[in-house]
Amino acid sequence: MKMGNQSVISEFLLLGLPIEPELRDQFYVLFLLVYVTTILGNLLIIVLIRLDSRLHTPMYLFLSNLSFSDLCFSSVTMPNLLQNMQSQVPSIPYAGCLTQMYFFLFFGDLESFLLVAMAYDRYVAICFPLHYTAIMSPKLCLSLVVLSWVLTTAHAMLHTLLMAKLSFCADNIIPHFFCDMSALLKLACSDTRINELVIFIMGGLILVIPFLLIVMSYARIVSSILRVPSAKGIRKAFSTCGSHLSVVSLFYGTIIGLYLCPSDNNSTVKETVMAVMYTVVTPMLNPFIYSLRNRDIKGALGRVCSKWTIQLSLGQGL
Ligand SMILES: *[C@@H]1O[C@H](CO)[C@@H](O)[C@H](O)[C@H]1NC(C)=O
Numbered sequence: 147m148k149m150g151n152q153s154v155i156s157e158f159l160l161l162g163l164p165i166e167p168e169l170r171d172q173f174y175v176l177f178l179l180v181y182v183t184t185i186l187g188n189l190l191i192i193v194l195i196r197l198d199s200r201l202h203t204p205m206y207l208f209l210s211n212l213s214f215s216d217l218c219f220s221s222v223t224m225p226n227l228l229q230n231m232q233s234q235v236p237s238i239p240y241a242g243c244l245t246q247m248y249f250f251l252f253f254g255d256l257e258s259f260l261l262v263a264m265a266y267d268r269y270v271a272i273c274f275p276l277h278y279t280a281i282m283s284p285k286l287c288l289s290l291v292v293l294s295w296v297l298t299t300a301h302a303m304l305h306t307l308l309m310a311k312l313s314f315c316a317d318n319i320i321p322h323f324f325c326d327m328s329a330l331l332k333l334a335c336s337d338t339r340i341n342e343l344v345i346f347i348m349g350g351l352i353l354v355i356p357f358l359l360i361v362m363s364y365a366r367i368v369s370s371i372l373r374v375p376s377a378k379g380i381r382k383a384f385s386t387c388g389s390h391l392s393v394v395s396l397f398y399g400t401i402i403g404l405y406l407c408p409s410d411n412n413s414t415v416k417e418t419v420m421a422v423m424y425t426v427v428t429p430m431l432n433p434f435i436y437s438l439r440n441r442d443i444k445g446a447l448g449r450v451c452s453k454w455t456i457q458l459s460l461g462q463g464l
Contacts, residue, residue, distance in 0.1 A: 155314040157237045158333075161321045162230050163422070164415055174231045180430055181224040187433035188213040191443070198446035204282040205271070205386075208264045209436060211291055212393075215260060216429035219253035222246060223324040223425045230323070240314075243325035244306055250324065250425075251302035255352055259294035261394055262356045266290075268387050269363035273370045301352060308344060312336050321414055326421070353401060360394055385441075392435045400424045 165173050191213040195201045226246065230236035238246070270281050305327060312334040322329045327345065331338045364387070371383050400423045437443045 155240060155318045157239045157318065158243050158314075158325065158330075159319045160226075160230055160236045160238055160323060160325070161319060162227065162236055162323045163418060170231060174228065177224065177228060177231070177426065180426055181220060181228065184220045184224075184426075184430040185217060187430065187437075188217040190447075191433045191436065192217075194443060194446045194450060197450050201442060201446055204267050204287045205264065206442070207287055208260055208267060208291075212257065212260045212264070213433060215253050215256045216432050218249070219257065220425065220429040222249045222253060227323050238325065243320075243330070244310055246325045247309065247327055247330065248302050248306040251305055251327070252298050255298035255301055256294055257397065258352065258356045259298060260291075261390075261397060262359045263287075263290040263294065264390050265360040265363040265394070268390060269366055271386065272367045272383055301348060304344065304348065305341075308341050312338065312341070322418065322421070324421075324425070353398075357398055364391070389436045389440060393432055396428050396431060396435075397424070400428065 163173065192210050195206045195210040223246070226238065267282055271278050274281060309327065309330060312331075313336045314333055315335045317333050320326070320329045320333065331341055331345075334341075367383060367387065371379050400420055403420060437447070
């Protein structure tokens with residue numbers, strides 16, 4: 147380590163969102179509402195799936211895992227963002243910054259792996275309906291979830307350790323609203339070539355492989371429907387895959403938009419807007435995408451509510 151006599155940075159300043167000062171209060175309220183909605187919406191999905199035994203199927207257990215991951219993903223950045231919008235000196239300690247980066251990567255990757263598991267589940271359900279329960283056994287589901295956690299832990303740990311090896315000396319201002327890996331790399335005063343190489347390789351693997359797996363399972367689904375085209379089959383496929391496809395497009399759409407769109411010199415604003423899309427908007431929309439179009443979830447909500455109403459009125463009657 148070459149620390150020498152240069153001062154070592156103990157905290158970073160997060161510049162936050164590029165918002166005019168007079169609009170800050172409106173945005174604060176907006177983001178607070180979005181965060182509360184995210185927490186409540188995802189909690190509702192988790193609780194409903196837990197309470198209703200009809201939803202104890204692989205698809206809904208994965209969905210419940212996805213909601214948990216969304217809830218944590220937005221809790222990694224949002225409380226800090228809200229607090230910084232109110233404070234004069236939006237600083238974050240060095241260790242806090244690395245911790246935030248770790249969990250940001252962790253839950254972001256977890257989401258991507260869970261989307262693959264869900265795509266595989268739909269593929270088996272549509273292409274091998276008769277063997278579905280045998281293939282998607284509780285053991286396989288649990289293994290897929292555990293595998294996602296192991297892979298995502300390793301990946302997030304790799305980047306965090308590589309980042310911890312860098313030294314930061316002069317500049318500690320992050321022009322972003324959370325400790326983003328690429329923003330941190332720009333501030334480092336030691337050699338970042340290894341970090342960039344690892345980000346490039348792992349980023350490709352972690353994004354491209356899940357994306358290809360999802361595309362492959364949907365290609366199989368489409369080809370199996372086209373082999374015996376019937377209005378009923380198409381409707382069934384749409385109703386079971388529609389919500390999953392919307393979530394996948396939202397997740398990968400923003401990422402692809404971020405990396406493939408040509409960026410000009412003034413790209414900080416664009417990057418921030420895209421980052422708001424995937425850290426703030428996507429975790430909020432996922433539960434709505436699933437519950438608004440889904441008859442099972444709506445049914446479960448109805449059953450749980452009526453059970454509670456009956457218990458409440460019985461309680462009052464006693
Ligand atoms: C995640 O999925 C596993 C395996 O299907 C399940 O046992 C577990 O309860 C789920 N976790 C949550 C929080 O829903």
